[in-house]
Amino acid sequence: MQKENFFKKYWLVMLTGLLVGAAAVALTAFGNPANMGFCIACFLRDIAGSLKLHGAGVVQYFRPEIVGIVAGACIMALIGKEFKPKAGSSPVIRFTLGAAVMVGALVFLGCPLRMVIRIGGGDLNAIIGLAGFVLGILIGIFFLKHNFSLGRAYKQGKVEGLAFPVMLIAGFVLTLISVSFFAVSTEGPGSMHAPILLALGIGLVVGALAQKSRLCMVGGLRDAVMFKEFGLLAGFGCILVAVLVGNAILGNLKFGFEGQPIAHTEWLWNLLGMTVVGWGCTLLGGCPLRQLILAGEGNSDSAITVLGMIAGAAAAHTLKTASSADGTGVNGPIATIVCLAVCLLVSVTHLKKEQ
Amino acid sequence: MTNYLATFHTHLAALKTHRSLTAAGLAARMAPVPRRISSSCGTCVLYSAENPCYDKLDTDTEAVYLLNEDGTAALLREFE
Numbered sequence: 001m002q003k004e005n006f007f008k009k010y011w012l013v014m015l016t017g018l019l020v021g022a023a024a025v026a027l028t029a030f031g032n033p034a035n036m037g038f039c040i041a042c043f044l045r046d047i048a049g050s051l052k053l054h055g056a057g058v059v060q061y062f063r064p065e066i067v068g069i070v071a072g073a074c075i076m077a078l079i080g081k082e083f084k085p086k087a088g089s090s091p092v093i094r095f096t097l098g099a100a101v102m103v104g105a106l107v108f109l110g111c112p113l114r115m116v117i118r119i120g121g122g123d124l125n126a127i128i129g130l131a132g133f134v135l136g137i138l139i140g141i142f143f144l145k146h147n148f149s150l151g152r153a154y155k156q157g158k159v160e161g162l163a164f165p166v167m168l169i170a171g172f173v174l175t176l177i178s179v180s181f182f183a184v185s186t187e188g189p190g191s192m193h194a195p196i197l198l199a200l201g202i203g204l205v206v207g208a209l210a211q212k213s214r215l216c217m218v219g220g221l222r223d224a225v226m227f228k229e230f231g232l233l234a235g236f237g238c239i240l241v242a243v244l245v246g247n248a249i250l251g252n253l254k255f256g257f258e259g260q261p262i263a264h265t266e267w268l269w270n271l272l273g274m275t276v277v278g279w280g281c282t283l284l285g286g287c288p289l290r291q292l293i294l295a296g297e298g299n300s301d302s303a304i305t306v307l308g309m310i311a312g313a314a315a316a317h318t319l320k321t322a323s324s325a326d327g328t329g330v331n332g333p334i335a336t337i338v339c340l341a342v343c344l345l346v347s348v349t350h351l352k353k354e355q
Numbered sequence: 356m357t358n359y360l361a362t363f364h365t366h367l368a369a370l371k372t373h374r375s376l377t378a379a380g381l382a383a384r385m386a387p388v389p390r391r392i393s394s395s396c397g398t399c400v401l402y403s404a405e406n407p408c409y410d411k412l413d414t415d416t417e418a419v420y421l422l423n424e425d426g427t428a429a430l431l432r433e434f435e
Contacts, residue, residue: 082394089365144366152364152415214396223387227398232387285366286396297394352367 010231013213016206017235020215021242023202024117027065029250030194034261035121038065038206039114040288041105044306045313045322046190050182053314056322058188064196066292067172068203073211073296074165075204080212085161087300090150093346094301097280098308099315100339101288104276106313106322107269107332108132109262111288112217112277116236118263120243122255125263125270132271136278136343137221143347144226148283150350153301161298164306172200189262210293217287218278264327269336273323276339283346356403358422359431361412362388362395368415369398375411376402392420392428407431 007014024037036042042059049060077083105111108129110118115133118126174181175196185191193199209215213235220233247253257265264270281287284305286294291309294302316322321335329335363369369385376383383402388395402408407419409432420428 077394080394145370147367147370149365149367152368211394214390214394216396219387219396227386229387290396354371 006230006234010234012209013215013231013235014238016209016213016215017238018242019209020113020206021117021120021239022246023206024113024239024243025246025250027194027199027202028252030198031192032194032199033189033192034252035118035123036110036114036189036262037117039110039117040066040292041102041111041309041313042109042114042189044102044288044309045106045317048310048313049190049317050184052183053310054317056317057190058185059190059317060183060185061190061193062171062175062182062184063193064172064175064200065203065206067168068200068205069207069210069289069292070165070168070296072204072207073293074162074207074298076208076211077297082211083158083161083298085156085158085298085300086153087156087160088151089153089301090350091301091304093150093350094284094305095308095311096342097284097346098291098305099312100342101277101280101284102309102312103316103321103335103339104273104280105288106316107273107328107336108277109264109323112274112281113239113287113289115274116217116239117243118260120240121247121261122253123260123263124255124257125260125265125267128267128270129274132274133278134221135271136275136280137218137282138225139275139343140279140282140347141222141225143351144282147352147354148347148350149352150283153299156298156300158298160300164295164300164303207293207296210289211296214290216290218281219286219290222282262325264323264325266323266328269323269328269333272336272340276336276343279340279343279347283343356405358401358403359407360389360392360420360422360428361400361402362393362417362420363397363399363413364415364417366398368413369400371413372411372416373400375413376400376404376408379408379411381408389428
């Protein structure tokens with residue numbers, strides 16, 4: 001009976017998880033880099049590159065998946081009368097946390113979604129990333145339980161809420177009009193991509209379903225620890241199952257630490273990079289995927305967070321803090337420590353006193 | 356006793372309301388906001404009381420719902 005209720009209650013988030021996992025495997029089969037069918041951090045980093053916000057020639061491409069996710073969530077929210085523009089919850093702090101999360105993600109080489117996808121490809125370095133991610137979320141929960149708050153948001157007009165999704169769609173239209181508007185890598189991960197319309201279409205479906213189901217990598221662990229609610233965590237698990245099965249079918253499953261696609265083996269920085277991501281995202285109230293969905297629902301605070309992530313990606317490559325398959329960037333370790341310090345500073349300065 | 360559900364603009368507001376309700380001796384618990392009520396992934400407080408206890412809710416309360424026996428929820432009051 002308990003099991004029946006669980007499936008009845010959470011079937012949509014579990015289905016979304018399975019589809020996201022399957023989509024990730026499919027996107028890789030159609031051209032995206034290995035174990036990078038879906039990675040919000042990598043895709044935002046590629047978009048930053050396509051705008052020449054950084055000069056790393058191998059990671060420049062205006063990823064249609066990001067446009068699809070935001071537009072899909074926006075359309076679904078409009079249909080369901082859940083498009084509710086709001087803003088005003090510590091925007092600069094959110095921008096900063098978004099940038100810190102991105103720097104941490106690029107030390108590990110992936111957002112929480114790619115972390116799961118990497119585990120599903122057999123990359124054991126991502127298990128260490130997962131340990132850091134859980135650690136970061138637990139630290140974040142500690143502060144949530146001790147009165148941490150970034151303050152409330154307030155209602156805004158429709159134009160404010162639509163600005164970010166429209167901006168992304170306009171960028172996508174420009175890529176269709178002329179490839180010369182944005183930089184495109186000729187080698188490396190940025191040069192590897194699924195056909196544009198397929199990537200957009202999959203992004204739209206994932207965005208719509210994630211809006212309906214509230215799929216969130218951080219929310220899953222947070223709800224499980226704080227409220228003993230395991231629905232979102234089940235979605236997280238379903239992504240892993242789908243990727244594992246998909247990779248096994250396609251013969252892409254290879255367990256080990258060494259030689260994994262777009263990954264390195266420096267365990268301490270894999271761990272601490274994802275600690276930054278877990279901690280920062282818990283303070284922000286959602287993982288990078290969830291921030292895209294909320295931005296699609298008209299939440300300008302999340303849009304600012306995404307812009308912070310794009311800025312963080314640009315900084316990570318310009319300041320050489322991003323890792324590569326060869327290992328951490330020359331400034332990666334110090335940047336990770338700085339980002340942990342930023343998370344700590346934001347955490348302790350936003351503990352509200354009891355009235 | 357009637358069952359109520361309150362949603363909030365921040366997690367902190369839910370935390371403070373939960374403390375205030377339990378300090379008054381009422382049965383209250385925090386949980387993720389049910390999907391059918393909102394697309395936001397915030398925290399709500401479920402509580403049982405004779406009345407909605409508006410005076411015990413935090414200033415950042417978003418809305419209060421009446422929970423019916425059949426599991427449906429009816430909006431009682433929306434706050435700014």
